[in-house]
Amino acid sequence: MSLSGTPDLISIPTLHLHGTKDVNYANGKKQLAAYYDPKTSRLIEINYHHAMPWFKADLMKLVDGIESIYRDTQEIL
Amino acid sequence: MAPLPRIACFHGGGSSAAIFATQCQTLQSQLSSTFEFVFFDAPYERDAGPGVLPYFTYEKFGPYRTWFCKNESGQEVPDGRMEGGEGNGEGGIERVLRLLREEGEGGEWVGCMGFSQGTRVLGGLLLHQQKRREMGFPVGEGEVEFRFGVLCMGSFAPMVSDLTGRKSKFLLLRWSPSYEWGYRKSY
Numbered sequence: 001m002s003l004s005g006t007p008d009l010i011s012i013p014t015l016h017l018h019g020t021k022d023v024n025y026a027n028g029k030k031q032l033a034a035y036y037d038p039k040t041s042r043l044i045e046i047n048y049h050h051a052m053p054w055f056k057a058d059l060m061k062l063v064d065g066i067e068s069i070y071r072d073t074q075e076i077l
Numbered sequence: 078m079a080p081l082p083r084i085a086c087f088h089g090g091g092s093s094a095a096i097f098a099t100q101c102q103t104l105q106s107q108l109s110s111t112f113e114f115v116f117f118d119a120p121y122e123r124d125a126g127p128g129v130l131p132y133f134t135y136e137k138f139g140p141y142r143t144w145f146c147k148n149e150s151g152q153e154v155p156d157g158r159m160e161g162g163e164g165n166g167e168g169g170i171e172r173v174l175r176l177l178r179e180e181g182e183g184g185e186w187v188g189c190m191g192f193s194q195g196t197r198v199l200g201g202l203l204l205h206q207q208k209r210r211e212m213g214f215p216v217g218e219g220e221v222e223f224r225f226g227v228l229c230m231g232s233f234a235p236m237v238s239d240l241t242g243r244k245s246k247f248l249l250l251r252w253s254p255s256y257e258w259g260y261r262k263s264y
Contacts (some may be wrong), residue, residue: 010226010235012203017229024193027232035200035235050230051128052100052192063107066227070082070111070187073224 009037015069016041017062019048042069080184081113084227085177085202087195091126091141094118096133097192113184117176119144119198120157120164126193144169144198144236156237170201170238178219186221196231205238212240 014036018028032041044065046058053059088097094116098105105114119142125133129141146159157169164172177186191199203226216222235241 008204008207010200010203010207012207012223012226014203014226014228016231017227019230022230024230024232028230031196031200031228031232031234035204050193052104052229059103059107062104062227062229066108066188066190067111069225069227073187 010035011037011040013069013073014041015065016043017053017065018043018045019050020045021047021049023050080182081111082184082187083113083115083180085173085186085189085221085223086114086116087144087173087189087191087198088116088119088142089126089191089193089195089230090119090143090145091123092129092133092192093138093140093142096129096138096141097195099133100192112187114190115180117173118142120169120172121146121159144194155234156239156242168239168242169198169236170205170241173198173202174205174221177221186223188225188227189223190227190229191231192229193231194233196228197233197236199226199228200231200235201238201241202226204235204241208238208240 016028016032016036018025022028032043042065044061046053046061048054048058053062086094086097086101088094098114098116101114108114121143122140123143125135125141129138135141145153145157146162148154157172158164158166160166167175189199189202191197203223206221206223
């Protein structure tokens with residue numbers, strides 16, 4: 001908690017994968033907005049339900065996203 | 078050859094390390110020259126979560142697990158601690174930090190990845206790490222410093238740790254006449 005009583009935002013870089021067919025899609029947006037700093041979070045959306053990506057194109061978006069966030073955080077500590 | 082950097086992985090509710098690893102097989106093979114993915118089991122048992130059955134049968138993949146337990150009135154315990162029960166009252170985040178230490182030598186723990194409920198463990202770990210840094214604690218022996226987190230299909234609040242939970246208690250107690258300054262100050 002910060003002094004204002006609102007939860008601190010997580011500012012360690014994060015990659016968020018949301019599925020537009022996920023029953024928790026709206027809750028995922030709430031999670032991102034409530035707990036993660038928009039300056040350090042990035043979002044990928046796939047047209048998929050509540051599961052890890054199955055289709056190759058979706059999976060490659062996640063692969064690329066992980067490679068990028070790793071590359072971008074090499075020097076940060 | 079130097080060991081690959083490691084990514085700590087946390088499965089969803091009603092799943093397990095083995096199930097999540099299977100679901101991440103293609104992801105792992107795509108990144109097999111870059112990372113080692115290490116999968117952790119949640120402490121408590123529950124029924125199968127979404128997408129687990131019919132493929133991941135109990136006979137082959139059970140028991141199914143959850144990171145959170147409930148108190149006597151059926152409410153979820155925010156720090157995943159079961160008082161007097163399994164795990165001898167160890168907090169959920171503290172347990173994971175211990176498991177990470179116990180993995181021993183290997184590649185640097187660069188990131189963490191969670192699916193669904195597992196994103197709440199991930200969030201708890203990152204918040205804990207952030208708090209520890211803000212409060213000026215030095216990095217301890219074998220202590221993990223994640224560079225990034227990957228949240229897949231996540232929702233809801235991060236799991237609370239001793240550090241993040243006590244911090245909020247600290248602020249509440251500031252206005253309480255029975256506030257134990259000397260004791261709390263040690264944080």
